[in-house]
Amino acid sequence: QKEVEQNSGPLSVPEGAIASLNCTYSDRGSQSFFWYRQYSGKSPELIMFIYSNGDKEDGRFTAQLNKASQYVSLLIRDSQPSDSATYLCAVKERSNDYKLSFGAGTTVTVRA
Amino acid sequence: ETGVTQSPTHLIKTRGQQVTLRCSSQSGHNTVSWYQQALGQGPQFIFQYYREEENGRGNFPPRFSGLQFPNYSSELNVNALELDDSALYLCASSLDSVADTQYFGPGTRLTVL
Numbered sequence: 001q002k003e004v005e006q007n008s009g010p011l012s013v014p015e016g017a018i019a020s021l022n023c024t025y026s027d028r029g030s031q032s033f034f035w036y037r038q039y040s041g042k043s044p045e046l047i048m049f050i051y052s053n054g055d056k057e058d059g060r061f062t063a064q065l066n067k068a069s070q071y072v073s074l075l076i077r078d079s080q081p082s083d084s085a086t087y088l089c090a091v092k093e094r095s096n097d098y099k100l101s102f103g104a105g106t107t108v109t110v111r112a
Numbered sequence: 113e114t115g116v117t118q119s120p121t122h123l124i125k126t127r128g129q130q131v132t133l134r135c136s137s138q139s140g141h142n143t144v145s146w147y148q149q150a151l152g153q154g155p156q157f158i159f160q161y162y163r164e165e166e167n168g169r170g171n172f173p174p175r176f177s178g179l180q181f182p183n184y185s186s187e188l189n190v191n192a193l194e195l196d197d198s199a200l201y202l203c204a205s206s207l208d209s210v211a212d213t214q215y216f217g218p219g220t221r222l223t224v225l
Contacts, residue, residue, distance in 0.1 A: 004154070032212045034212075036216075042218070042219075043200075043202055043216040043217060043218050043219045044155065044202070044216050045216070046213060046214075046215070049212060049213070088154050088155070090154075092212060096168065097210050098145070098160045098162075098167050098168040098209050098210065099145065099157040099160060099168055099170065100145075100147075100155070100157065100204075100214060101157070102147075102154030102155045102156070103154050104152070104153050104154045105153075105154050
């Protein structure tokens with residue numbers, strides 16, 4: 001079983017819609033959760049992080065964490081063509097707190 | 113821009129050769145982590161250097177080795193290159209070994225022929 005799994009995509013949404021991205025993780029001791037955005041040919045860029053159960057909002061982005069279900073999600077509201085990218089979920093485990101474990105990413109395309 | 117730089121940008125090598133990739137961390141950061149990202153995959157952790165010592169290692173063979181210098185810049189060395197080593201190599205800088213936020217450099221694209 002992979003440590004971090006994401007819905008494979010690609011995900012295509014119309015401009016202005018909500019894009020919903022999902023991620024599950026296997027280590028129940030995981031303590032920190034991150035969403036990175038990666039444009040084609042570029043390096044990952046941190047969008048936001050979340051530590052506690054519930055929602056965390058930053059502009060058009062909302063991260064949701066449910067530790068009991070080992071599930072973290074990212075919502076992108078009012079999607080724009082510039083949001084077209086691959087979104088990577090990353091997890092930091094308590095036992096290996098020096099490294100990030102990444103999912104394979106979900107590619108989002110926002111249609112104008 | 114994260115302030116993390118990597119060189120070279122692109123590199124083409126042949127099987128069996130050796131390669132050295134370089135990374136300069138963000139000012140004030142003493143920790144550098146290296147990741148390998150194959151096409152269509154997420155980054156995979158190779159190892160981390162904290163204050164010139166290897167602080168953790170992922171599931172990579174010993175032919176992947178590294179160094180960190182007193183100015184906290186770092187090198188990744190790969191010996192006996194294999195075709196599967198073709199990937200984007202990412203360096204990430206962080207304030208210290210347990211800091212949550214890691215800032216990625218632009219990466220080095222390595223192609224092994």
